[in-house]
Amino acid sequence: MTTTAADRQGPVGELLTAVRSGRLARIPELLAALDAAQRRACLPALKELRKELRQDWSRERAEISARLLVAGVGCHAGPAGAATWLAGSDFSSRNWARNSVLHQVVEAQPVEWQVEVVTRLAARPVRSWGSSMYPVMEAVVRRTGCEVPRGEAFVRGWMDRTNDLGGARPTLAEKLREDAFTPVLVPELFELADIGWPLTFRLSPRPGDVWTEAIGELVAAGVVDRTEVLDCCLARLLRGGKPADQRAFLEVLRALDPTPEEYAARVRDVVALLDGPSVLAGHAQAVLAGLDEAGLIEPEVLTEASAVVLFRSEKKLVRAQLAWLERAARRAPERSGPVVLAAAEAFGHPDAALQERALNVVARHLKAAGEAVVAELRVAAETLNPVHHQRAGELFGAPVGGDEDDPDTGWNELLPPAPEPRPLGAPIGSAAELAEELSALLASREPGVAAFERVLYGLVRLTHLDRKALAEAVEPVRRVHPWRGTGSWGDCTPRDILYVVAAVAGETPPWKLWDYLAKGRSPLRGAGTTVHGAVLAVRLEEAAWQVLQARLPYLLATPTDATGALDAAVLVERIAGYEAADVTPGKADLSQALLRVGPATDETVLKAADALTSPAGRRLAHWLHTGGLPGQPSERVLFAPGRGLRRANVYGDRWWEEIERIAVAQPGIGAGPKGPDGERLTAELRALLDGTEPSVARARKVYDWSRRAVDHWFAMLPWHREELAARWLDPFAECADRDERGAARYLPLLAEAGGPAGLALHLALAYGLGARHTEDRTAAVDALLVLAARGDLDGALLGRELGALVACGTVMAGRLGAALTMAAETGARGTVWSVLGPALPGLLGADLSMRGLGDLIALATDCARRTGARGPVAEVTAVAERGGSGRVVKEARALRDVLAV
Numbered sequence: 001m002t003t004t005a006a007d008r009q010g011p012v013g014e015l016l017t018a019v020r021s022g023r024l025a026r027i028p029e030l031l032a033a034l035d036a037a038q039r040r041a042c043l044p045a046l047k048e049l050r051k052e053l054r055q056d057w058s059r060e061r062a063e064i065s066a067r068l069l070v071a072g073v074g075c076h077a078g079p080a081g082a083a084t085w086l087a088g089s090d091f092s093s094r095n096w097a098r099n100s101v102l103h104q105v106v107e108a109q110p111v112e113w114q115v116e117v118v119t120r121l122a123a124r125p126v127r128s129w130g131s132s133m134y135p136v137m138e139a140v141v142r143r144t145g146c147e148v149p150r151g152e153a154f155v156r157g158w159m160d161r162t163n164d165l166g167g168a169r170p171t172l173a174e175k176l177r178e179d180a181f182t183p184v185l186v187p188e189l190f191e192l193a194d195i196g197w198p199l200t201f202r203l204s205p206r207p208g209d210v211w212t213e214a215i216g217e218l219v220a221a222g223v224v225d226r227t228e229v230l231d232c233c234l235a236r237l238l239r240g241g242k243p244a245d246q247r248a249f250l251e252v253l254r255a256l257d258p259t260p261e262e263y264a265a266r267v268r269d270v271v272a273l274l275d276g277p278s279v280l281a282g283h284a285q286a287v288l289a290g291l292d293e294a295g296l297i298e299p300e301v302l303t304e305a306s307a308v309v310l311f312r313s314e315k316k317l318v319r320a321q322l323a324w325l326e327r328a329a330r331r332a333p334e335r336s337g338p339v340v341l342a343a344a345e346a347f348g349h350p351d352a353a354l355q356e357r358a359l360n361v362v363a364r365h366l367k368a369a370g371e372a373v374v375a376e377l378r379v380a381a382e383t384l385n386p387v388h389h390q391r392a393g394e395l396f397g398a399p400v401g402g403d404e405d406d407p408d409t410g411w412n413e414l415l416p417p418a419p420e421p422r423p424l425g426a427p428i429g430s431a432a433e434l435a436e437e438l439s440a441l442l443a444s445r446e447p448g449v450a451a452f453e454r455v456l457y458g459l460v461r462l463t464h465l466d467r468k469a470l471a472e473a474v475e476p477v478r479r480v481h482p483w484r485g486t487g488s489w490g491d492c493t494p495r496d497i498l499y500v501v502a503a504v505a506g507e508t509p510p511w512k513l514w515d516y517l518a519k520g521r522s523p524l525r526g527a528g529t530t531v532h533g534a535v536l537a538v539r540l541e542e543a544a545w546q547v548l549q550a551r552l553p554y555l556l557a558t559p560t561d562a563t564g565a566l567d568a569a570v571l572v573e574r575i576a577g578y579e580a581a582d583v584t585p586g587k588a589d590l591s592q593a594l595l596r597v598g599p600a601t602d603e604t605v606l607k608a609a610d611a612l613t614s615p616a617g618r619r620l621a622h623w624l625h626t627g628g629l630p631g632q633p634s635e636r637v638l639f640a641p642g643r644g645l646r647r648a649n650v651y652g653d654r655w656w657e658e659i660e661r662i663a664v665a666q667p668g669i670g671a672g673p674k675g676p677d678g679e680r681l682t683a684e685l686r687a688l689l690d691g692t693e694p695s696v697a698r699a700r701k702v703y704d705w706s707r708r709a710v711d712h713w714f715a716m717l718p719w720h721r722e723e724l725a726a727r728w729l730d731p732f733a734e735c736a737d738r739d740e741r742g743a744a745r746y747l748p749l750l751a752e753a754g755g756p757a758g759l760a761l762h763l764a765l766a767y768g769l770g771a772r773h774t775e776d777r778t779a780a781v782d783a784l785l786v787l788a789a790r791g792d793l794d795g796a797l798l799g800r801e802l803g804a805l806v807a808c809g810t811v812m813a814g815r816l817g818a819a820l821t822m823a824a825e826t827g828a829r830g831t832v833w834s835v836l837g838p839a840l841p842g843l844l845g846a847d848l849s850m851r852g853l854g855d856l857i858a859l860a861t862d863c864a865r866r867t868g869a870r871g872p873v874a875e876v877t878a879v880a881e882r883g884g885s886g887r888v889v890k891e892a893r894a895l896r897d898v899l900a901v
Contacts, residue, residue: 012038016045019067027067028104031074039075046072050088069096074105079116086117086133087124097135106136107143115146122151134161141181148184155188159198159211173208173217186215186224190232196244200251212248216255230256234269237280246277253283263287264296271301274308281317285309289324299335302328306342310349310358318346318354322361329365336368341376348383350821352858353887355384363395386865387858387894411867414827415789419752422562424450427554428458431466431473438474442481442495449715450562452494456543457558459500463547464554471505478505491533492524494712496540499524503544531687532713535592538684542586553577556585557592563752564715566593568600568624572608579614590616591685596718598754600624629689629719634726634760688716689723714746719754726760735771737810744768744776747783757792759801766801769819770811777819784823788831795834802835803842806850813843814852821859833863837873844875844892854887861895872899 015030031039049068053061069091076082096102106114118137134157141148148154158181162172169175176182189195189211202210208217219226233253237246263270273284288305291297302324309321322343329339339361346358362377374396381392381400389401428434438455441447462470483502524537539557546552556574560567571593578585597620600606609621714724725732731743747768750761765787768780787793805811824832836859843856863869876899879892 010038012042015042015071016049019046019049019071020064022067024063024067024070024099024101027070027074027101028108031071031105032108034075036077039077042071042075046075065091066096066099070099070102070105073102074108077113079113079120082113083117083120083124086136087121091132097133102136103139106140111144114140115144118146118154119149119151122149122154124151124153126153126156134158148181150184150188152192155185155192158185159189163198163201163203171206171209171214172203172211173214176214176218177221177223182218183224186218187228187232189215190236190249193241193245196242196246196248199248212251212255215252216257219256226256230258230262231266234266234273237276238269238272240276243277246280250280250283260291260294260296264291267291267297267301271305271308274305278312278314278317281309281312281314282320285317285320285324289320289327292324292328293331299328299332299338302335303338303342306345310342310345313350315351315354318349318351319357322346322354322357326361326364329361329368333365333368336365337370337373340365340369341373341380344377344380347380350825351855352385352387352862353854353891355388359384359388359392359395366395385858385862387861387898411830412827413830413867415831416785416826418789419786422450423560424454424558424562427461428454431462431470434458434462434470435473435477438497438501439477439480441497442477446710447494448562449559449564449711452497452712453558453715456497456500456540457555459497459504460543460546460552461554463504464551467504467547474501474504477501483507490526491529492537492540493533493710494536496524496536499540500544500547503547531684532716534684535588535688535716536712538588538682539592542588546586552583552586553581556589557596559596559715559718561718563749563754564596564712564718565598565754566596566718568597569602569605569608571597571620572605572612575612575614575617575620576608579612579617584614585616587682588684590619591681592716594620594623594681595629595685595688595716595720597623597628598719599627633756634722634758636759711746711749714749714753721750721753721755722758722760723755724753725750725764729760729764729767732764732767733810735773735776736767736805736812736815739772741773741776744771745779747780748786751783751786751790751792757787757794759797762794762798763801766798766805766811769802770805770816771819772815774818777815778822781819781823781826784831784835785826785828788828793831793834795831796838799835799838799840800842803839803845806839806853807842807846812852813850813856817852817855817859820856824859824863829863830867833860833867833869836860836863837869840873841875844879844888848879848886848888854891857888857891857895861891861898864895865898870899872896 011030011033015027015034018026018030034042046068049064050072053065053068069086072085073082076085106117109117118140121133121137134154137149137154137157138161140146162175162179170178176186189199199211208214215224215229218224219229230253233249233256236249237253240246267288270284270287274281274288276284285305288297288301292299292302306321306325309317312318325339325343329336343358343361346354349355349358366373366377378396378398378400381389381396384392384400386401389399392400428437434455437451437458441451441455444451459470478498478501481498483498522537522541524540525534529537543555554574554577556571556578557566559565560570574593575585600609606621606624609617609624612618612621714721717723728743728746731740732747734740735742735744744767747765750764765780765783768776768783771777771780784793784798802811802816806813806816820832820836836856840857840860843853846853873895876892876896879889880896882889
């Protein structure tokens with residue numbers, strides 16, 4: 001860094017020189033020698049130095065920053081400027097606020113200046129936990145005795161500083177009891193967001209050494225006002241927030257241990273908590289039940305609470321609410337009328353077992369309730385599952401339910417319409433339009449197949465028409481999104497279309513491109529490149545070469561549908577255009593086009609293909625006549641993994657000695673088929689199929705495909721979903737047995753793709769239906785319904801796989817039940833029964849105490865009843881004939897009776 005001649009003149013120059021290369025301890029002395037005007041004169045140079053430091057990451061930067069921070073504070077006569085200077089993010093890399101020199105400079109300023117700076121610092125938004133300037137603020141407040149700031153930065157800084165550890169120390173509660181800030185700042189904690197972890201982090205095992213307990217001790221000791229803290233805590237819980245925050249403040253509430261009288265005085269707040277997260281609603285429910293039994297609240301509160309809780313999905317809460325209703329009616333029979341009407345709210349609950357429990361409550365107290373409630377109960381009973389209609393009719397003296405109870409009326413299966421083709425639309429017509437679509441593609445986190453393919457096609461086509469105009473149009477986009485390379489460890493992604501854009505702009509010399517392509521030194525393929533990434537890379541590299549040298553009129557492989565499929569007639573027309581222009585297609589472009597082209601059943605298209613004369617045309621004609629890439633059946637294989645590769649069943653103590661895999665078994669597929677010219681697919685496209693290895697070896701190579709997928713990977717083989725499902729079986733399985741997230745979102749893509757739907761696809765769907773995360777199960781249900789709508793679903797195959805997966809613990813019955821219930825509620829109960837019926841032998845051959853199994857059997861009963869399914873199932877009958885009154889046995893009896901009608 002250089003020092004100007006002006007910098008070296010007089011006291012001002014001495015200060016600037018000291019900041020650049022002097023000692024921090026000299027800064028206060030030099031500042032004291034300056035008057036107000038001289039200090040102001042220093043500020044432009046200090047600000048300029050600050051800009052320089054932002055670009056300089058040398059070793060001496062930190063030391064200069066410390067001197068710059070101190071000098072800048074001393075030169076700002078206005079508190080606003082000083083606060084802004086201190087709060088700068090470039091001074092937060094180290095905790096300079098503890099430096100005694102900085103404190104010395106701040107203390108030398110007028111008291112009014114100090115207080116105003118602290119007020120402004122405390123009110124500034126907090127970028128991250130704690131405040132780097134809190135020690136300065138704290139020193140000023142304690143020294144001057146000014147009012148304690150209540151701003152977020154000050155409160156977080158105080159909390160962070162109080163947590164400091166080191167040597168033998170008092171507990172957090174003991175420290176807070178001695179701190180004068182505590183009565184003012186504890187209530188302010190309830191206003192902070194993202195505070196759950198700090199509140200519940202235990203500093204030591206000693207009681208009171210965690211914030212939640214410490215606050216309770218402070219209230220008990222009278223250090224902070226009990227009424228204020230209790231009201232603040234309830235208000236914060238009612239306001240809502242992140243789950244971690246809600247759990248933390250619930251711990252605070254429990255530590256406060258309100259008396260029944262305190263809760264009764266705030267009963268409206270407690271009732272409102274029933275709408276909160278499950279753990280919070282459970283606490284409020286228990287409190288209200290206790291108040292009701294003690295006679296501290298009005299009886300109407302029970303009805304109001306029931307109206308909220310009985311519609312919740314958490315079964316534990318619903319069961320507890322029905323138990324509260326039961327106790328209330330037994331304790332005071334005169335309340336039976338309101339109790340049975342409140343219990344009837346649960347008749348519409350999606351869980352049939354909870355409906356039965358509510359019906360039992362009503363039955364036990366119906367006589368005490370009297371005839372006045374029967375009419376309302378009959379109306380409510382219409383929402384019951386049909387399995388309960390007969391009993392409800394007997395209780396209420398009139399038939400319940402209509403034609404839906406009669407299977408002879410027929411079941412109208414409701415399925416979504418089969419997916420329609422999604423054309424890419426007309427090609428991009430102008431350079432300006434392409435620049436807009438390119439900008440949108442780069443701004444998107446996950447650009448779709450259609451967006452990427454349209455832009456790539458447009459780059460090649462518009463370069464052929466007017467490269468100069470195109471380069472000018474995309475230049476503003478290039479300034480925002482410059483090409484910086486993929487990186488040695490990065491995989492090629494759709495965003496790397498910028499490489500082609502750079503070629504259009506002339507940024508990459510043609511000889512360099514040729515060097516990459518000729519010698520394999522790819523700018524788009526690093527050490528982390530996957531098989532799919534290599535395919536995308538070779539297409540982009542070839543396109544970049546074409547826009548500079550070949551100047552092709554268009555690309556062949558651009559799909560005609562968003563799934564990646566390419567219409568045979570369109571490809572024939574494109575190659576005919578190449579022949580008319582005497583143009584040779586790129587190898588990668590042609591190979592991808594062949595893997596995307598659909599079957600040609602129209603004789604007109606086949607005749608047009610036969611009329612082609614170029615090598616590419618003859619190859620396409622041969623491909624279409626022979627059916628292209630053959631369908632690839634899948635098979636189940638077993639192999640014992642090597643040491644360290646065993647796969648744990650995370651829901652039990654078993655280790656699998658052998659792992660089932662699905663592998664596509666079509667030997668030699670990657671090497672052909674050959675056209676009459678003897679050409680083959682390019683190496684990158686052959687690697688997608690990799691059919692020269694045995695099935696087991698191919699199954700082991702699933703890890704080559706284990707990176708996070710993008711839609712484009714599936715669009716590379718749009719007619720071979722069984723191959724894709726087989727290769728992606730591990731990520732799909734991990735959604736179920738390792739609680740991973742995200743892979744199942746691609747199941748709808750496979751359902752909409754072409755080709756056989758065999759064992760691999762159905763097993764992948766089975767894993768998705770048992771996925772841990774709701775969004776993954778929802779995607780699997782979408783795929784299930786699409787397959788059913790297209791007539792591609794093999795319900796028996798899927799059911800057998802699900803039965804086996806539930807029996808071995810890979811898929812949890814509760815998760816599967818939630819997914820299939822979701823499908824049934826769309827009106828696809830026939831589809832659900834086609835899966836559950838074949839799954840029953842496996843499900844009932846497993847551990848009958850398995851959580852969620854009763855719900856699955858109840859769903860099967862509902863679907864069988866509504867769709868008119870008949871015929872005994874041996875396993876159902878065997879379980880139904882067992883003794884006892886367990887949930888699964890009871891549901892099996894109901895299912896047996898339905899199937900036997």
